[in-house]
Amino acid sequence: LRGVAGKRNLAAVTVSQASKEAEHRRWVTRDNAAEAFSKIAKADVGFTFSRTVAEERLGLGRLNLIRARNDGGVHTRVVISQSYDTGQFLTDSALMEDEGYWGIMDSYSSPVSGDD
Secondary structure (H helix, E strand, C coil), X not given: CHHHHHHCCCCCCCCCCECHHHHHCCCXXXXXXXXXXXXXXXXXXXXXXXXXXXXXXHCEEEEEEEEECCCCCCCCEEEEEEEHHHCEEEEEEEECCHHHHHHHHHHHCCCCCCCC
């Protein structure tokens, strides 16, 4: 796939699922890639997408840059706002600052009235 994209001067995008161990982690990392780690090693750029239940309720998610062949920006983290109801995977974004963010998210983690 990468060779075909290179020949045609196209960007190629593929997806992969995370291993079961990643289910309850705040950050999905390259170590959580299901199947073979070689998928990540061959990529020019690799991102993981993560979100907690609270973030899902708020229409938020997080992208973590886990592979950047020509850049030292690995571990750059971005919080994104989403609107799946309107078909928008990304409506806005900001560089992630762990400090303070998780305190805010933890305040939304308690079950909402009427949730099971």
